[in-house]
Amino acid sequence: MTPDIRDLSWEELTAYLKSARIEPFRAQQIWQWIYPKGVWNFDGMGNLPKDLKERLKKDFLLGPFAVDHKVVSEDGTTKFLFDLHDHEKIESVLIPTATRTTACISTQAGCKFGCKFCASGLGGWKRHLSCAEIVTQLLHVKEESLKHPRPLSNIVFMGTGEPLDNFDNLMKAIRIINSDKGFNIGARHITISTVGVVPRIKELAGQGLQVELAVSLHGYDNPSRNVLMPVNRKYPFDELIAACREYVRLTKRQITFEYILIKGVTCTPNAVESLKKAFKGLICKMNLIPYNPVSEFGHQTPTRQEMLAFRDSLEDSGIHATIRTPRGKDVNAACGQLRHQRQNQN
Numbered sequence: 312m313t314p315d316i317r318d319l320s321w322e323e324l325t326a327y328l329k330s331a332r333i334e335p336f337r338a339q340q341i342w343q344w345i346y347p348k349g350v351w352n353f354d355g356m357g358n359l360p361k362d363l364k365e366r367l368k369k370d371f372l373l374g375p376f377a378v379d380h381k382v383v384s385e386d387g388t389t390k391f392l393f394d395l396h397d398h399e400k401i402e403s404v405l406i407p408t409a410t411r412t413t414a415c416i417s418t419q420a421g422c423k424f425g426c427k428f429c430a431s432g433l434g435g436w437k438r439h440l441s442c443a444e445i446v447t448q449l450l451h452v453k454e455e456s457l458k459h460p461r462p463l464s465n466i467v468f469m470g471t472g473e474p475l476d477n478f479d480n481l482m483k484a485i486r487i488i489n490s491d492k493g494f495n496i497g498a499r500h501i502t503i504s505t506v507g508v509v510p511r512i513k514e515l516a517g518q519g520l521q522v523e524l525a526v527s528l529h530g531y532d533n534p535s536r537n538v539l540m541p542v543n544r545k546y547p548f549d550e551l552i553a554a555c556r557e558y559v560r561l562t563k564r565q566i567t568f569e570y571i572l573i574k575g576v577t578c579t580p581n582a583v584e585s586l587k588k589a590f591k592g593l594i595c596k597m598n599l600i601p602y603n604p605v606s607e608f609g610h611q612t613p614t615r616q617e618m619l620a621f622r623d624s625l626e627d628s629g630i631h632a633t634i635r636t637p638r639g640k641d642v643n644a645a646c647g648q649l650r651h652q653r654q655n656q657n
């Protein structure tokens with residue numbers, strides 16, 4: 312199969328040009344057309360000579376995804392469902408707010424982790440996404456962001472799949488996103504969200520990247536985390552917190568814990584006590600996420616008063632916590648919901 316040019320790192324592109332006896336400065340021109348300018352074909356690369364365009368067309372693929380579905384929410388949140396070459400479907404979301412414009416990107420088709428609040432795991436895991444498939448989502452979302460006042464500023468790997476389970480392709484994509492010749496988005500504006508794949512958290516710490524790490528905690532000890540996160544049986548709560556401590560020690564970066572508020576399950580007084588003990592001395596903050604109901608699971612969202620009381624108790628215990636405003640509820644913006652809904656229609 313012909314390779315996609317967006318699967319090439321900067322070093323791989325320059326090595327290809329060298330082996331093809333093409334001037335090295337063409338690498339920068341090619342990347343400028345693909346990433347900052349967002350052209351979808353080699354013919355659109357105005358300053359490349361015709362013979363080089365023909366050569367690139369012969370050697371590489373470059374094009375948009377087929378868009379299966381696109382929904383724009385009242386708050387501007389725009390959700391894409393893309394149909395890949397093998398007809399796997401993946402989701403990406405553009406989230407414009409008053410202060411930033413964020414792209415939420417998928418890293419796998421389907422998911423093997425089966426968190427009990429998420430629609431992505433319901434259809435099972437299909438495959439890893441390539442580096443090209445990761446950055447192409449971003450090209451689509453970036454194009455869409457031009458309709459909004461603020462340029463694309465933040466990337467979150469919180470779409471379908473577990474990013475750290477597709478580690479090599481993720482790292483390659485992040486280097487393209489972060490490069491000043493690529494998307495030129497600062498590492499601190501890139502967030503990797505993980506269910507807590509302990510060995511990969513340690514590996515990430517050694518990459519020398521200043522990216523943000525968000526850990527899906529969704530439980531306050533082993534028994535409570537087991538309810539929602541099957542991964543906790545493989546990487547238990549205490550091991551996860553220890554890996555997070557190590558990550559903070561090595562990177563000097565703060566960790567964010569994502570914590571879904573579910574009535575009577577995670578939003579309880581003993582949760583606060585347990586979290587206070589677990590986080591002692593750890594540089595972290597908590598994002599509290601009101602549960603976004605998925606019809607297949609029976610959980611309930613706490614009342615606004617219950618959520619505020621929970622947040623205040625955490626703050627009183629010295630844990631910085633904020634309640635995240637759910638966005639795009641009318642377009643099924645929660646992880647995997649659009650994909651799952653479309654699968655059920657087909």
Ligand code: SF4
Binds near residue numbers: 424425426472
């Ligand atoms: S939350 Fe993430 S890791 Fe868990 S099932 Fe959904 S996509 Fe997979």
